[in-house]
Amino acid sequence: MGNSYFQFKRFRVEQDKCAMKVCTDSCVFGAYVEAEDTRRVLDIGAGTGLLSLMVAQRTGAKIDAVEINPEAQQQARDNFERSPWAERLTLHPMPLQEFAPQNQQPYDLILSNPPFFLSSLRSPDAARNTARHSGELFFEDITAFTSQHLRPEGKLCLLLPPPEAALFQKKAQLQGLHLAETLEVYTYHGGKCIRHIQTYTFSPTATPTVKSFYIREADKVTYTPAFAALLNDYYLIF
Template sequence: MANSYFQFKQFRIEQDKCAMKVCTDSCLFGAVLDVAGAAHILDIGAGTGLLSLMVAQRSQASIDAVEINPEAQQQAQENFSISPWAGRLKLHPESLQEFAAHKQQRYDIILSNPPFFISSLKSPDAAINAARHVEQVFFEEILRFAQQHLTSSGKLYLLLPPPEAILFQKLAQKYDLHLAHTLEVYTKVGGKCIRHIQTYTFDAVPAATVDQIAIREMDGVAYSPAFIELLKEYYLIF
């Protein structure tokens, strides 16, 4: 029987109450975020609290985490409370719209690994179109919030599959947010691109820079040196 928790070097993620468990691409996302010098960070859709805890380990920031799902709220709060950074982590058990209605804080960094639907659906066109609508509405809520609450030099970070990343980039233009950088995440060297880690800013750039990282070596077993370097402060095995 698998453990109901995931043990990192400096904290533990209990995950028995959450549908979304700790996964490799989320861990990579948390490790690559540039949080140096950030005073205030917001995690939209906190889930187990994984990303908030990862950035807490590498910063001195005050971190707000918004989560609408009751089971995830309970799980994230539990994980925050047993961490070394409990005093800097605050869970907000509400929707992003509710949070936005009363929160005036501006953030140096806003990050999100939002739910996505399109790429995983194999159903008829009507269902795909409905999912696309739900997804677009939520993406625009993130963008609207970022437009109003991100500092002028702040950064918005997203982890998305490639199709959803393209959609998000198109929507961002309406909110004066510009894609500055994309990190393409591959399953292995020479493998499939499964995620885009996107960085948005208010500063317009001629073209976004693009980098690539493979999670594993070509054999699909050994972790790549780049992945090990990023996760060595977190994973017990490194």
């Protein structure tokens, strides 16, 4: 997406300073995650602030956002300040590892679209991957933070490609977090699954729920009714 901004119905996301632009799967994630009854939310790896803004639009929650990249920090801060919910949005310009010992808030919802590195892009050299890729280590940071700062009845929600989602599930189990639901997101009917939206809780689930969600019809052009309904409150085209 080449635009320097993305205009939603009730807010605008400037994105010229961020490497990660507004994308469809992130919008699906932001609209899908159950946040209506939350009082305190944490967005890990906020980027432009998209997820925080989407949750702020439909809740009265106070939202903390953690971001490590200087350019993204400024972009998110500006997007927050220009939104109708500025008083409920707080940016913490630091890594999660630094934020963790400072935080005194328990969260009802923790959400993240974390950095990940597709297996197909990895080097066959394990040592090279360890030096250059931080995805797996960051997964451990997220699960460790969640185990300490999520309310007993709270939820952790993530957006990841299928291989990384499977890896994250293993990391989460080590911290007593259990997969409750997976939403498989497909580009179109008959297309490939591009992302998993995972929901974790502290309560064990014998058989996690698995649902499918299609962005477009089989013609690869027309949005599905499910997508239109989910994004109706956000996208200008609906």
